[in-house]
Amino acid sequence: xxxxxxxxxxxxxxxxxxxxxxxxxxxxxxxxxxxxxxxxxxxxxxxxxxxxxxxxxxxxxxxxxxxxxxxxxxxxxxxxxxxxxxxxxxxxxxxxxxxxxxxxxxxxxxxxx
Amino acid sequence: xxxxxxxxxxxxxxxxxxxxxxxxxxxxxxxxxxxxxxxxxxxxxxxxxxxxxxxxxxxxxxxxxxxxxxxxxxxxxxxxxxxxxxxxxxxxxxxxxxxxxxxxxxxxxxxxxxxxxxxxxxxxxxxxxxx
Numbered sequence: 433x434x435x436x437x438x439x440x441x442x443x444x445x446x447x448x449x450x451x452x453x454x455x456x457x458x459x460x461x462x463x464x465x466x467x468x469x470x471x472x473x474x475x476x477x478x479x480x481x482x483x484x485x486x487x488x489x490x491x492x493x494x495x496x497x498x499x500x501x502x503x504x505x506x507x508x509x510x511x512x513x514x515x516x517x518x519x520x521x522x523x524x525x526x527x528x529x530x531x532x533x534x535x536x537x538x539x540x541x542x543x544x545x
Numbered sequence: 546x547x548x549x550x551x552x553x554x555x556x557x558x559x560x561x562x563x564x565x566x567x568x569x570x571x572x573x574x575x576x577x578x579x580x581x582x583x584x585x586x587x588x589x590x591x592x593x594x595x596x597x598x599x600x601x602x603x604x605x606x607x608x609x610x611x612x613x614x615x616x617x618x619x620x621x622x623x624x625x626x627x628x629x630x631x632x633x634x635x636x637x638x639x640x641x642x643x644x645x646x647x648x649x650x651x652x653x654x655x656x657x658x659x660x661x662x663x664x665x666x667x668x669x670x671x672x673x674x675x676x
Contacts, residue, residue, distance in 0.1 A: 451627075453573035475568075483569050483628060487645075490624050494577060503577035503622070510572045525572050533579060 442516045450510040450523075457505035462532035467503070469493040472524035480523065489525045497531035505530045565630035565639060575646075577622035583648040585614040593638040607644050615648035622647045 457463070469492035471485040497503050506529040513522040587610040589603045611620045623646035630639040 450569070451571035451573070455575040478566070480566050480568055483567050483626060486569065486572055486624070486626055490574060490645075493574075494581070497577075499581050500579040502579050506574045506576060508572050508574045510569060523569055525569075527574060529577075 438517075445522075446514045448512045448514070450512050451508075452510070453506075453508045455504070455506040455529075458530050458532045463505070463530050465497075465531045466528065467493060467496040467531050468526070468528045469496065470524060470526040472522050475521040475523055477519060478521075485523075486525050489527055493527045493529060497529075499534075501531050501534040503529045504532055565632045567641075568629045568631070569626060570629050571625070571627040573623075573625045575621065575623045578647055578649050580649050581622070581647050583615070583618075583650075584645065585611065585620060585648050586643070586645045587611055587614060588641060588643040590639055590641045593640060595636060596638070598640070601640075603640070604642055607642060611644060611646065618648050618650040620646040621649050 469489045471489035471492065473481050473483070473485040475481070493503060493506075506527060509526040509528075511524045511526065513524065515521065587607060589606045589610070591598070591601075591603045607625075611623075614620075623644050626643045628641045628643065630641060631637075632639065
């Protein structure tokens with residue numbers, strides 16, 4: 433019974449927010465086009481596999497809002513998820529922001545309808 | 546077989562000890578500008594032996610270093626990564642902070658509609674929002 437409970441407990445993932453930050457928000461009119469990006473990396477038996485996934489998340493965000501548009505009001509969230517009594521972990525970074533300024537791209541216009 | 550293990554195991558341990566495990570402690574990202582053609586990157590590092598660390602002054606060096614990389618403009622869209630690297634079974638740590646951003650020249654900052662050079666447009670924008 434105890435073993436079963438432990439096993440079930442190990443299957444449920446516990447999430448912890450490691451760090452969070454918000455940058456300057458744009459004016460109300462410019463908060464129409466919300467974009468987001470995330471990337472993660474596993475940590476197995478406390479052995480991580482690099483931190484390049486953070487750069488990947490930023491690249492994903494930039495790809496959604498090409499120049500000359502700007503990315504503003506960036507909410508950065510770093511989350512760690514534990515599985516199997518922390519033997520396996522997932523380090524994840526999530527970015528949510530607004531794409532503003534410049535001309536809207538075709539996909540954005542389509543999104544708006 | 547035993548002979549191979551005698552060589553393999555210490556080699557693996559040494560490899561594991563020399564390779565630092567990098568854990569991310571904090572991440573932040575500021576507003577990304579339209580002008581993204583001049584990326585800049587700086588980093589600061591501090592070695593910590595047996596966990597003894599008495600200040601975090603190395604982090605303050607980030608700003609002068611960024612200024613050096615972008616003397617005639619401002620740095621925007623800064624991605625900051627605060628990393629902890631563990632070496633030799635965590636007896637030695639390295640605390641590293643990496644900042645990556647874009648150097649934006651003064652001219653384009655003035656052209657930026659949210660941050661005009663004289664601030665008049667910004668004031669008008671705020672006024673317009675209030676109405």
